[in-house]
Amino acid sequence: MTKNYVGAVLIIGGGVSGIQASLDLAESGLKVYLVEKNPSIGGGMAQLDKTFPTNDCSMCILAPKMVEVARHPNIELITYAEVKEVKGHVGNFRIKIQKNPRYVDEKTCNGCGLCAEKCPVLIPNEFDSNIGAQKVIGLPFPQAVPAVYTIYKDFCIECRSCEFVCDKKAINFQQEPQEIQINVGAIIVSTGHAVFDAAKKSVYKFGIYKNVITSLEFERLLSASGPTQGHVIKFSDGQEPKNIAFIQCVGSRDEKIGNPYCSRVCCMYATKEAIIAKEHNRNLEITIFFMDLRAYGKAFQEYVQRARDEYGINYIRARVSDIQEDTKTNNLIIKYIDTVTSEYKKFEADMVVLSCGLVKQNNAEKLAQILNTELDENGFFKEKDLKTAPMDTAIPGIYICGTAQGPKDIPDSVAQGSGAAARAVIPIAEARGTLIKEKIFPLEKLVTIEEEPRIGVFVCHCGTNIAGVVNIPEVVNHAKSLPNVVYATNTVYACADDAQTQIKKAINDYNLNRVVVASCTPRTHEVLFRGTLKEGGLNPYLFEMANIREHSSWVHTHEPQEATERAKDQLRMAAAKARLLRPQEEKEIPVIPSALVIGAGISGMMAALNIADQGFKVYLVDKKSEPGGLLKEIYKVFPTNGYSKDVLEPIIKKVKEHNNIELLTSSTVKEVVGYIGNFDVKISREDQDILVKVGTIVVATGSQEFKPNGMFGYGKHPNVMTQLELEQKLANHELKNPKNIVMIQCVGAREENGRTYCSRVCCAVALKNAQTIKEMYPNCDVSICYRDIQSFGKKHEEYYEKTQEIGVNFLKYEPEKPPSVNDGKVLVFDNVLRREIELDADYIILSTPLVPTEDAETLSKTLKVPRSPDGFFAEAHAKLRPVEFMSDGIYLCGCAQGPKDITDSVSQACGAASRAIVPMAKGKIKLEALTTFVDIDVCIGCGQCVKICSFNAIKLKEIKPGISKADVEEVICKGCGGCVPTCPTGALSQKGFETIQIRSMVKAFLEE
Amino acid sequence: MKYPKIVTFLCSWCGYGGADTAGVSRFQYPPSIRVIRVMCSGRVDSAIILEAFELGADGVLVCGCHPGDCHYSDGNLKAEKRINDLKQILELVGFGSERLRLEWVSASEGAKFASVVKEFTEEITEIGPNPLKK
């Protein structure tokens, strides 16, 4: 029976999580309406200069995604618009949207920018945090999607010069708000956050002293495309600052101003801003005043360490009580309490940056009312269940993701974006594919290798990322001098939407049959440009890239002339190869609609359920005899203090009863061969081999608790135990009337070498167990010796407060002076008394990190997927691909990727499920086009290649009686080219990497 | 010769990734290399390496995935064998094998990539320009 469900989803908010949700949904057969209140999508991430902890340029990684959204045939982008009314229910919501007038026609405007040039009125630039100025008509930022101008009517003097210069006649002062009505089956709220208004924290004198600025303003100052082109200046005199102080937790962890929660990202973004500022000016002094340093994510701890050691950034644990300005110098005198020593101190800086927290979106209440959903006490959207349903709301069919649900960083937002997509499809899965259309590309121009190449070259500035070092005009001129280059130009951002238009136009205007882009790495951007060629009517393989950023401007920063030479050489080599490129055909093969999920802990089970609920078969494998993973060994969960079995049991039950899930316990994955869409998996179960065929694989193998043998008497003394061991004892009421319990944090974690990372959950675990102890044994004293309390999750800060209120004793220690254990007593250095104090302890509890499981190494070999230096599995990209591997068709989630709590594991699990569903829902994937091919006339049938191919992709085939020739099976060939060098006659060739192409590059370099 | 000319073949998954990571992390290294991307180090032909030397390359560097990490199972081992054989030939003909180098660099080893280039460049500078250079 069909229920007439609508196969479309409304996504409210086009930041990075909304973008991710849109792409996942559109790719898996749903029609998407993406509504954005601003003139462009991009959200908060678009305003960032760099991202932590890789210092990736934020816009560079975001822009390709924005372009993908714009060009997706199944995403309808409705910008500068607001949702006004929602009626109906899951499966069939009726929505009214108001589209605000831009006074520029979206269909006609081609983003040429003449209007802004002519516009005489300047207004503060909101995108630049109001530091710089922009015209009344403008784009919020150069890479805006859509690249359509907007008139900010409130400021417009209606001189009409824009109307006069616009030869497209796109300006329309008569535009009225427009009402749009749509029907959708589900809704995702990804409206993001706002930034705390620093003026509300009056002691910091923001808005009064010129040199007190916000972190977002500082970010824009750092940005090469910002108001000062990346020059950090003081607003008092326009001079470069010499001594900057960052103040953390402005508008967060602050009960008084009504924001008790931790904003989760500020410690890291402050560290990033400090590092980038130091990179701009090595002589700068930077001090960060912080409460607890929350560097809990993958490679965060190491990032802070580098900030300290390599960049000399100074961190002071403090609470700032006041800031005064020296009226002569405009310098700022910061009064603070050093919270390590409890001393009052002063510090003079010439610039103060306030690390403002993330707060609820301004229109959250209004939207919640329209949707009839609830907000939490801090104004973020409230989830149905914080632990197991963080992206569901109480209303069926309405989901949330990203910072709309609570502060979080980019990868967590992206994971939730995907996760919300998976959740949204489940109720309407049957309507999948009913409203979508295939993209129609223009007819491909016929290009043969014989005809004269006509190459177009585009050299990217990447803001100042490249242009700040490499002499772009020189590179463009060099390109013009090369044979067959008929067109060469520069472009500020080659990845921006308008640059794609520019490339397509050039293909047409100059009748190009090859395109070369000199910009960044093909590993992330080749796909984008190939798509542009396709849209421009050229075969996507007639494209070549020269990497002049990662491989030139960023690595020869201090030798601009040499960097320019390298850029010219790499470009010349790319052009030489381009001349010889041939068009290639992309074939498609079907995808087996079933998945393998490895690991049946909470992450694996949630991933399996989300895939199975969308109608796909799942094989869920676990080495243990029962599902449940690490959570099975846990007594209670934070911050709700519910029993973990109450979380776990319903999920196990669902898994066991699900028709689409085949649970294989006591089983291990032995062998995996094949590729996305077609994996052959050998599972061994009690000496028996089971063979299954799957289209995708999710790794959810979890982690285990580190056993600190030999540390603090662990292993020798029965009363020294880990947190997990304590939980067992608490569950069984085995502690014998304890009077004093001491917990020590970071045992075997955040080390200088080895386990350098923060394990992210141990602080919350300690708080939870301390609370449980206090509840069970009210007279027992509990002390926690800690380095930084990491209570960054939703409701965690409040949980920490509560732990303090019930009388748990917190003692801060520095890594240089760790606690020690002597004769049943714990000795801790008291920073205030400046001497060691003794704590009685009936039990000593060690908080140890989660470490990779023992089989992680084997599994990484079996699947050929990498691990990060910490031993956990390595995701494809730290920011934008958090739940997938670099290898297509294999995904990851939960603690297998790095320590995390249930909420974050579930978010990732749903995210990984969504990513794994995409190819299965599409039902087909494109084959590798760049396979090996054989020149039959040259092949002598010697069979060398047959022997060397690791995939058995080549066979000898009898073409005439007695004459055999090599034959490549294209479905199996992975396009490594490993066979080519073995061919004695040169009959073998790899498409796109032909010997003459590679030789042409060598020659182009050396023969110059 | 301010900087030697080093033809550098990087596999797309690890070597090229390592070079990208060096860039992202701003690890500086001498501007001596010019990169040719191949899908796997196993694609690199001895004939092409020889041609590079004939055309005057001062060095040839090949970077692939660590053993066991090759995206195509064992292309890197194929490369290792070919390059070792080629080194012997280079020794035999009196050209010497120190201008040819194979290194394993993973996509996360930006620092290693930078130091490999730095060291190799220093060594090549030490031995001087390619005598075959016209």
Ligand code: FES
């Ligand atoms: S893919 Fe890197 S060596 Fe084969």
